[in-house]
Amino acid sequence: MAERKVTVAAEVGLHARPAATFVQTAVKAPMDITVSKGVGGTPINGKSILQILGLDVRQGEDIVIRAEGEGADEVLDQLAAIAGTP
Structure with a gap:
């Protein structure tokens, strides 16, 4: 399983427009994607x-984004890149 730890950069956090853009991109992916707040947080x-x-x-x-599969x-x-800086 691949993962990225990201520090959220947007002033509004992962809310409103950044959240919508994030989800629109995630929905296009053929695999399950999980996000957790901080290391060890409950994945959603x-x-x-x-x-x-x-x-x-x-x-x-910080958030941790995980996905498994080709691509x-x-x-x-x-x-x-949408959420912030690695």
């Missing part, structure tokens, strides 16, 4: 806008 469905918003991730906080690294790179 990265394709669900409600679950992403429910994480309440703010600017400067996972490419998708994770795209999602990491």
